[in-house]
Amino acid sequence: MSQFTLNLIVVGASFLLYIGIAIWARAGTTSDFYAASRGVNPIVNGAATAADWMSAASFISMAGLIAFVGYGNSTFLMGWTGGYVLLALLLAPYLRKFGRFTVPEFIGDRFYSQSARIVAVICLLVISITYVIGQMTGAGVAFSRFLEVESSTGLFIAAGVVFIYAVLGGMKGITYTQLAQYCVLIVAYTIPAVFISIQLTGNPVPGLGLFSTHAESGVPLLTKLNEVLIELGFRDYTGLHTSTFNMLLFTISLMVGTAGLPHVIIRFFTVPKVADARKSAGWALVFIALLYLTAPAVGAMARLNIITTIFPDGTAAQPIAYDERPDWMESWEKTGLLAFEDKNGDGLIQYYNDASEEFASTAAERGWEGNEMVTFNRDILVLANPEIAQLPPWVLALIAAGGLAAALSTAAGLLLAISSAISHDLLKSVLMPKITDKQELLAARVSMGFAIVLATYLGLNPPGFAAQVVALAFGLAAATLFPALMMGIFSKKMNTQGAVAGMLVGLLATLLYIFTYLGWFFIPGTNMLENTPANWLFGISPLSFGAIGALMNFVVAYLVMKVTAEPPEHIQDLVESIRVPRGASGAIDH
Amino acid sequence: MSLDKSAAAYWSANLRVISICLVIWATVSFGFAILLRPVLQMLPISFGGTDLGFWFAQQGSILTFIVLIFYYTWYMNRLDSEFGVDEE
Numbered sequence: 001m002s003q004f005t006l007n008l009i010v011v012g013a014s015f016l017l018y019i020g021i022a023i024w025a026r027a028g029t030t031s032d033f034y035a036a037s038r039g040v041n042p043i044v045n046g047a048a049t050a051a052d053w054m055s056a057a058s059f060i061s062m063a064g065l066i067a068f069v070g071y072g073n074s075t076f077l078m079g080w081t082g083g084y085v086l087l088a089l090l091l092a093p094y095l096r097k098f099g100r101f102t103v104p105e106f107i108g109d110r111f112y113s114q115s116a117r118i119v120a121v122i123c124l125l126v127i128s129i130t131y132v133i134g135q136m137t138g139a140g141v142a143f144s145r146f147l148e149v150e151s152s153t154g155l156f157i158a159a160g161v162v163f164i165y166a167v168l169g170g171m172k173g174i175t176y177t178q179l180a181q182y183c184v185l186i187v188a189y190t191i192p193a194v195f196i197s198i199q200l201t202g203n204p205v206p207g208l209g210l211f212s213t214h215a216e217s218g219v220p221l222l223t224k225l226n227e228v229l230i231e232l233g234f235r236d237y238t239g240l241h242t243s244t245f246n247m248l249l250f251t252i253s254l255m256v257g258t259a260g261l262p263h264v265i266i267r268f269f270t271v272p273k274v275a276d277a278r279k280s281a282g283w284a285l286v287f288i289a290l291l292y293l294t295a296p297a298v299g300a301m302a303r304l305n306i307i308t309t310i311f312p313d314g315t316a317a318q319p320i321a322y323d324e325r326p327d328w329m330e331s332w333e334k335t336g337l338l339a340f341e342d343k344n345g346d347g348l349i350q351y352y353n354d355a356s357e358e359f360a361s362t363a364a365e366r367g368w369e370g371n372e373m374v375t376f377n378r379d380i381l382v383l384a385n386p387e388i389a390q391l392p393p394w395v396l397a398l399i400a401a402g403g404l405a406a407a408l409s410t411a412a413g414l415l416l417a418i419s420s421a422i423s424h425d426l427l428k429s430v431l432m433p434k435i436t437d438k439q440e441l442l443a444a445r446v447s448m449g450f451a452i453v454l455a456t457y458l459g460l461n462p463p464g465f466a467a468q469v470v471a472l473a474f475g476l477a478a479a480t481l482f483p484a485l486m487m488g489i490f491s492k493k494m495n496t497q498g499a500v501a502g503m504l505v506g507l508l509a510t511l512l513y514i515f516t517y518l519g520w521f522f523i524p525g526t527n528m529l530e531n532t533p534a535n536w537l538f539g540i541s542p543l544s545f546g547a548i549g550a551l552m553n554f555v556v557a558y559l560v561m562k563v564t565a566e567p568p569e570h571i572q573d574l575v576e577s578i579r580v581p582r583g584a585s586g587a588i589d590h
Numbered sequence: 591m592s593l594d595k596s597a598a599a600y601w602s603a604n605l606r607v608i609s610i611c612l613v614i615w616a617t618v619s620f621g622f623a624i625l626l627r628p629v630l631q632m633l634p635i636s637f638g639g640t641d642l643g644f645w646f647a648q649q650g651s652i653l654t655f656i657v658l659i660f661y662y663t664w665y666m667n668r669l670d671s672e673f674g675v676d677e678e
Binding site: 240 | 600620637640645648655659662663666673676
């Protein structure tokens with residue numbers, strides 16, 4: 001059976017499973033559609049949250065990001081997990097007790113203000129729409145690479161599948177498909193990693209293999225990796241090569257941003273009890289950690305594997321000849337994501353750091369005239385892992401299904417956050433308060449349909465700033481939604497004026513700072529300052545600004561609150577009541 | 591009156607455990623993994639070819655986060671029933 005047929009069978013089977021679940025879990029009421037009737041088991045919700053959270057970026061890109069930078073990019077590992085501590089301790093239980101359906105709904109009701117609600121809806125839409133573009137393009141790319149169809153055809157298929165289960169099942173359908181998608185993606189991620197870890201260290205647990213002895217050389221794996229990297233002029237893997245200050249700020253921004261992402265927060269509305277919301281955050285992190293503890297091992301081991309493949313007899317000896325390169329290199333060259341150029345015409349592949357001045361003389365002595373592995377796309381790492389480790393073809397088919405599961409599960413969660421903000425917060429709460437439950441459910445389905453069409457359109461015509469928008473989504477979530485939610489729970493005296501002023505300052509400051517360096521609306525050439533550390537205000541990278549935006553939000557909100565009127569008595573009572581679990585409205589029978 | 595008092599006591603006990611957990615959260619991630627890494631490197635502990643700071647950055651902090659959330663969940667369930675505010 002050819003690889004193509006195998007991919008088709010595995011991916012097709014996974015899609016049938018998702019659609020089957022959708023038909024079983026149809027939504028009949030708005031409570032079904034927005035919150036799965038609050039009847040989801042906390043452990044199931046944990047797995048669904050993990051799939052919702054882990055996007056194409058976590059599945060495909062993260063190991064590559066760590067592999068080529070090493071210690072410095074540990075920020076992603078800590079930042080994308082540390083946010084769950086904030087969620088479990090500061091937000092999830094109280095928002096569950098409040099017992100509504102959306103994030104803007106909490107902000108609007110708690111701050112007794114339609115303007116607060118509308119500002120929250122705007123922040124939510126900017127965050128979720130920018131985030132969903134990446135998922136749709138990711139799904140399109142995965143389709144085109146594994147199923148050999150046009151990227152746009154792939155995108156339409158992906159949109160069609162999401163349409164079926166998200167529009168039909170709402171949160172209920174999404175929850176149970178996400179559970180299935182989590183199983184697919186974690187199995188797909190772990191299997192190749194286990195085999196590679198056994199090959200390199202003899203340890204079947206990749207996370208432990210990372211800190212074990214490299215079987216071939218007898219020294220620790222990381223020592224070996226540092227050695228070969230330095231021998232080729234690269235910077236060592238475990239060292240710090242960035243500013244401590246920015247590493248710190250970036251980690252804080254990712255953590256606070258994670259805790260403020262609406263599509264993650266709404267998952268905690270689906271569990272039956274307040275105590276379940278706390279527990280569920282813990283389980284979500286367990287399920288996320290299964291991938292996140294493996295990812296740094298995948299990164300380090302793949303980096304070492306690439307070097308030892310090119311220099312089979314050690315870095316001091318000759319590298320392999322281009323004609324004798326392994327098959328996986330040949331197949332990835334066809335995609336353009338991997339490319340070689342024989343600069344000195346000796347037929348061998350010299351891979352080293354030609355930007356290092358210290359290494360230049362060594363390279364000249366050896367007759368090297370530049371790095372000959374001219375392109376190595378970081379996303380190849382995870383996708384080519386099964387081939388690098390020479391695993392059977394069904395493992396590769398599994399990776400295809402896993403990558404698609406990661407992209408689709410996140411897209412569905414985002415689409416639900418977008419559609420509920422429109423149908424519930426704009427339509428029901430602001431524009432047409434008189435509509436019935438049935439009409440609202442229809443509105444929710446229609447806006448979900450529109451959201452999918454918009455996401456597909458943007459996925460087909462990506463605005464060319466896919467990488468930067470992630471910074472924007474996290475920066476805005478950190479600078480707007482997280483502080484507003486936290487103050488709404490922990491400060492009884494926080495009022496409309498303070499919350500709205502804080503959110504607006506956080507929103508504008510973050511947008512201004514990012515656009516100053518990355519261009520207005522990310523249009524190249526419109527940036528007012530060049531994006532280099534020398535130009536950054538106090539050396540703060542635009543990527544790390546979310547932490548500063550959050551701080552500004554807190555300070556402004558506090559100062560404005562001090563000079564304006566206290567919130568009314570019934571609001572202060574509301575805050576009292578969300579602080580205790582007793583009296584939460586439980587699961588709704590269906 | 592006594593009810594208000596107990597609600598205040600419940601909330602301040604909650605705030606105390608949140609603060610303790612967040613101090614640990616910040617110490618393992620911002621501390622051990624980033625700011626205090628040079629200090630950890632001076633310890634005579636070699637860990638899988640590198641130092642403890644690197645381990646905390648790549649795995650240790652994540653494992654600590656999990657323990658923190660489950661500890662908080664366990665503590666709060668106890669506190670809820672102690673103050674009679676748990677869900678029936």
